[in-house]
Amino acid sequence: MEETETVGTIRIRGARTHNLQNLSLDLPLGKLVGVTGISGSGKTSLALDTLFVEGQRRYLETLNPQIRRQLRRQSWADVDEIQGLPPTICLDSRTLSVGPRATLATLTEIHDLLRVVYFRDGVLHCPSCQSIVQQSTHDEILDDLVALPERTKLQLLAKVDDDNGIAPQDRLRQIAQSGFVRARINGKLVDTSDVLVLPEDAPRPVIEAVVDRVTIKEGIRSRLAESLDVALRLGHGCCLVTIDGAPDRHYATIRFCGVCHRAFADPQLRTFSHFSAAGACPACLGLGVRPVEESPKPKRRPKSTSRNHSQRAVAQVVPSEKCDECQGSRLGEVARHTFWEKRTLPDWLKLNVDEALQAVRQIETAWQQEALPGGKTTHQGLLRQNLIPEIIRRLDGLQRLGLGYLTLDRSAQTLSGGELTRSRLATLIASQRKGYCFVLDEPSSGLHRADLYRVKNALNSLRDVGNTVVVVEHEVDLLQEADWLVELGPGAGHLGGKLVTAGTPETTAAAPESVIGPWLQERRQFIQATDSPDDRQHDRSCINQPLPESIVLGACEAGFITIPPLRVRNVHVPALKLGMGQVVCLTGVSGSGKTTWLMEGILPALQQALNDRNQRSGSKALASGDRGLMATIPDELIEVVTIGQSPVGRGWKSFPMTVAGLWDLVRKIYAATKDAKLRGFTPARFSPWHPEARCPVCLGQGEVTLEADFLPDWKTTCETCAGDRFNPATLAIRFRGKSLGDVLRMEFSEAAEFFSNFERLARPLHLFCELGLGYLKLGQPMRTVSTGEAQRIRLASYLARPDFQGQRCFALDEPTTGLHPADVQALLKVFDRLVAAGHLLLVVEHHLDVIRAADQILDLGPGAGPQGGQLVAWGSQQDLRQNPASLTGQALRDSIP
Template sequence: MQHIKVRGARTHNLKNLDLDLPRERLIVVTGLSGSGKSSLTFDTLYAEGQRRYVESLSAYARQFLATMDKPDVDTIEGLSPAIAIEQKATSHNPRSTVGTVTEIYDYLRLLYARAGIPRCPDHGIDLTAQTVSQMVDQVLRLPEGTAIALLAPVVSDRKGAHAEVLEDLAAQGFVRARIDGRIHEMEALPPLEAKKRHTIEAVVDRTRVRADGAQRLAESFETALRLSGGLVRLSFLDEPSREELVFSSRHACPVCGYSVPPLEPKLFSFNNPVGACPTCDGLGVQEFFDPARVVTHPHLSLAGGAVRGWDRRNEHYFQLIQSLARHYGFDIEMPWTELPERVREVLLYGSGSDTIDFAYDPAAGRRSRRRHAFEGIVPNLTRRYRETQSAVVREELSRYLGMRPCPECHGTRLNRAARFVFVAGRSLPEIAHLTVGRALEFFGALDLPGWRAEVAGKIVKGVGERLRFLRDVGLDYLTLDRSAETLSGGESQRIRLASQVGSGLTGVMYILDEPSIGLHQRDNRRLLGTLKQLRDLGNTVIVVEHDEEAIGEADHVVDLGPGAGVHGGHLVAQGTPAEIRANPDSITGAYLSGRRRIALPTLRNRPDPQRGIRIVGACGNNLRDVTVQIPLGLMTCVTGVSGSGKSTLILDTLFAHTTARLNGSRVDAAPVQAIEGLEQIDRVIDIDQSPIGRTPRSNPATYTGLFAPIRELFAAVPEARARGYDAGRFSFNVKGGRCEACQGDGVIRVEMHFLPDVYVPCDVCKGQRYNRETLEVRYRGKNIHEVLEMTVEEAARFFQNVPTAAAKLQTLLDVGLSYVRIGQNATTLSGGEAQRVKLSRELAKRATGRTLYILDEPTTGLHFQDVEQLLQVLHRLRDEGNTLVVIEHNLDVIKTADWIVDLGPEGGEGGGRIIATGTPEQIAATTDSWTGRFLRPLLERDAAQRPGPATAALERAALA
């Protein structure tokens, strides 16, 4: 069959959709947000493909797999086994890394186990094990007639007279021994001082190298190895100053005797007790009580509450502090930051051997005195955390915990033996810390000697293939040891995509959700090449995508719409990209062809040099002592290739330090010398794509504050007043009006043990959340459940005469969420939808003009028309005097910014520098800027299309 034939698809908002999708082609599904793209691809095609696969298995196997409901569709023919690659975190397991997820680390473990050379950590000597035959062959390669002595170490740098050892050697028939570097006859041994260290070696044989002496040498080596436990030294009798040869039958250091266990792959696994660091159990980090968290209010005094629980409100601990103040002569009313460094050190970590007179004066009882050392606040918290059996106490104390690299393994996760095995001079942790790009260079140039090259050949080939797949999807800046839980959704998706290409499967239907998210235009072509490679293996690749270049490279495009929600779900157009551009009914086609476009602003807002937030000396992650100014009152776009340092600069540095300063929040922040100008703002808000809630109780109505006026309206209805119902009656979060069978959730959670929990509709309220009496109260013919089921568009019409509700609904309409139900579970909203709900809440607030908004890729999941609508909202916030900082790759957003900060030039260690700052026109004129190279033709095209030759000429002059 040449096509996947879908007939009568009605999943969610799909309107009885019929379409034929060509097999073994790259298909892009596009359309406005909420038009039904995910309903068609994931909830219909993937769900049916997965359901059919699961149903083909035995009943026993099915109990271990999560089953999917049959989608609402008449028939689907020609369906292949389906694999969905969504935008979700690869793993929340702290033990997962980029290397383990891609299986590259498994190859590296095998490489080091088979071709690695262990080395002594203290002396740097390679620990190579040899057979007796190899030892004999090495000696016979010496010049004929060389005078040698074979020595067996029996005592190595140990104190004592060692009389028993020497007597034992004499009893075994040895006639000579070398003691502390000099050979003595056993009959004339010097007395040894018991308090000094000595080294004793038995002289097993003295001979000259001869071609026919192999048998004698072999016997001597065997005797020496048996006597020493596997170590033999060879000295040159005629050349005492010549460096001696060391032979070992085991991986052991000839100097200190350090040895390693057998080199097996499990030795190099931080998930196996054999290889994991014993201090951190292979996690690479260690919990500790962070002084920055313990001293919660450093601007306060000890008496006033600088350290929570140790102020005057806690009698016992405050008396300890008072005694310390008397002993060291400091003022407990002095702010923490002004206390002497020595005093702060004692308070935090204890007085050591210094004892102090402590006076205890309990409220009831006799005054007592005791003299002892002070434990220290941090050791006190550590002890209490370790000893407590109370979950409440443990949770309270955990607020002061931070994370730091393990002091033993320094974050490498491996034990000492595994860390000191080398291939081509590099240890496994060193290789794992390389970026994908650097690792490719290393393995491309790897040239191992002898048999190691043959053993490593296939392993290196497998590593190289997987590294190239990661590079081709634009992830060459990631390090192999990066924790998987720190990856963005887009990065996780592209890692899984690279793994699928490496698997070499054929005849599969792959479904991807916006793989270009987080990817700079420079890397787009490589990603598209990977998708085509997946197609060329004989697979059908279906991609939900809005990127113009991706749509243009597709074999077949499906455009859904024409609107969102109830106005969507129709097939607007399908065919080749050229056919979509030519279709007059397609909004997508209008943007692709240039009939519609996001216009350049007629006038750019210029920055005021006197008003700005100045970041000085930012050096977190790969940032290289970055200093930059963010102008206030403008929309600034932060651009650069993936991994260039945008998130580190804006989220980990600017936002983290600003929120700590303004809100007193305790967040892990990247190092920076200073952030100046924060007195010019009074709020900072990070409008990210995290969920607005993680339970069914959260929804757009509760998050935006819309639910409160709606409940008050219902409480004012005569029927409600007659029954004595207040606004609380119409809340599903408290007892009274909610259904108690499901406690207002509308669903019952069924625990599935080793499978994800399943939510099923409540049998009592049928998913309506409220009890029957509450649902009997109606406002304009609708009960509370029916109101929550309305879309934003329907609710806006319904409440148009209620100002408090209408204003909040209008902001939801302004951000393009007309199709979302106001009572829709927060867990079902996409990241882009959650972000726009947050934006709408900000729009509804009274403007102060002193707010700093930070947005990370707000165009994720947005169609061209949605982006245009989003820009209107962002410009509205800016025009109210607020400052916007937007991390973005979308050129339509970048070209409308007032100011741009471009980082690069590359990702990872090749980035972290400011390439240029300025207007879009100034960035476009910067030859070193990747963003500028892609921005320039777009600005030239838009400037040329702008009406008015004088204006266009000015724009072109600015570009020149």
């Protein structure tokens, strides 16, 4: 079938997925290919929804016929043909869903490797007395007994299982019936034929059957072996031997603590996994945290009528505390007490990548120095030759990608999009795959410019072993490094989806029709003019300047916020006084603590101040002692709005119009039509969640989940309603000839025209277009929207709301994620409007254009993780440029002003 395939290229012909307009192009195999274009131009439609989806379809076609039949019904990439496509793997932080139990170690499979190490080589210590738990074989016990001095009289006993609800008296009778004449009850020997008299409410007695009485002498071994067999069977793997005048000896063929007489089940691989019921801490079910019983919740009656995004977002940070049973390690008792090389599994997982790598390397070096005796068992060979080198490779990959500061037990849900993508990237490199096509969505996102070279190196090394690497990217420095660039456009939505340029970075920079060209050109000239800034080593140790007691940022005549000195984990920032009506940018290398400080420090403090004020206005006040360290806020501030990277508002159900709060207006328009009135349809009837209105198959989601265990997150358009979300009766109502399904498929720019007679709806729709979101479809599922787009939708929805009053503090976490340099300008326009209305914007960002546009900058560092968490520099852009300690200042100096 594929004999016409051109060697060395991936041939794409007639791609029409989403807004792609019958796109045909060739991509070089085995090269680093950058895909660029403004937001909505069709980059992800090409890279993810066409290349990757087609690659996945081909893989699934190789599976069994039954799965194939199920898959045939699904909608795949809309493309005439793709030739020469290798097996495809996608790294997309947008669709990479991580559960509450996922950690950095599980994502990178380091946990799985360590699990095998502990399963094979771990030594269990008794959780109660810390002594090593012994386990013997039948023959070892026998050897031990036969070696006793000649003529020793011993009794072999087995503890009778007493946990099966049988009364002690009956149990004794059973023992007698099994042929045992004597037993020991609570340490006293009795005849089993005796009637057992126990006082009322006595604790259940310990019953041990005397299996045999033996005198050690020549030739006793075979008899003893038989009796031992019986005793071990009766005692479920444990037995004891009594000798007059000596303490009891306990033996077990199962794991058994000889001090506490406690038996332990044999470990399994799953004993060391918190994903399994067998391995997870029973108190927190492997989550590591438990919900806090909150002391009386402040009753909050917000003045504003708007919904409370902020409180939800802040509440997510507060409500749980470390599980005290497992100290947050997520693992059960046995896993917490099994040692390997002086550490338990939780001990390893508590280390950060740098520390863990150092520790494993030390162990490896120690092994190399110790002479390898010939009799090493195979499992130790496996450990030394496979597992440990593999663990080192993966840790090393994480370190190279600048993630050395992350602890292995770090919850994956608290990782930023960029950290998540880079940890997957490290895992892929470590797995040493060759001949694949990797599709990556913005691997640079969330990365400080000082660390960009790490991603460059990683992508190059993936390519150099013989893979094709397709990167959707906006970072000019990375695009510059690509072997081949594909630019889509020229516009967004239905105005995009065409090939603008394809070629090397040089030819793209020179192409007059290229949108990214001027940026490439600028960067090239700059690189030629200076030495490469990436190789320059920055001295991160020169940070010893004393911090002032408090810092004032911006004009504070009108309203201002004060924040007390805060310490969140290792992040420490002095007191701040922030004027309203400005953009404050938080910068610093990845892992320096920016997000922690903003999301877990400032925002909860502001929220607390808001709650306190609202409570006081309701006559109740907090104890005055608490207020000493509280933030203060101006009266005009009515809400703290968090717009983070977390998928808040990105649930299955929502779509841009519901997030923007504009769908209600559309419903009213439809309810006012003649047909709707005739049928008695109210505005409520036009909600896709209304039981009588929605499509009965997808329940108003427009999508259904493919039920196959190997594809947990596979969503596909609902066949019944074709993505319209509504049932035919609802779709029959038309306004100006369009059904609600048609409306959901409109782009914002079209909708602004279509509803132009409805001022209340048209005005916000126009606003969305002005802010560069005109290409989005009204009913696009929020999960298919990039995090950057989702943040802009939420920001725009605040401006678009008719009842938008009062001042707010907006906290944004890397809002430029997924933005073309040209789109960043559109975002800055949103900022301008918000600031002009007196709002305060706190923005965590690496993008230099945003940093330049900020009124004030707080630069955290100097390094990542334990080396971070300090305020390095602050003030205006000029202040940072002049500060030799600031990496951000250096990045600003290295860029064109």
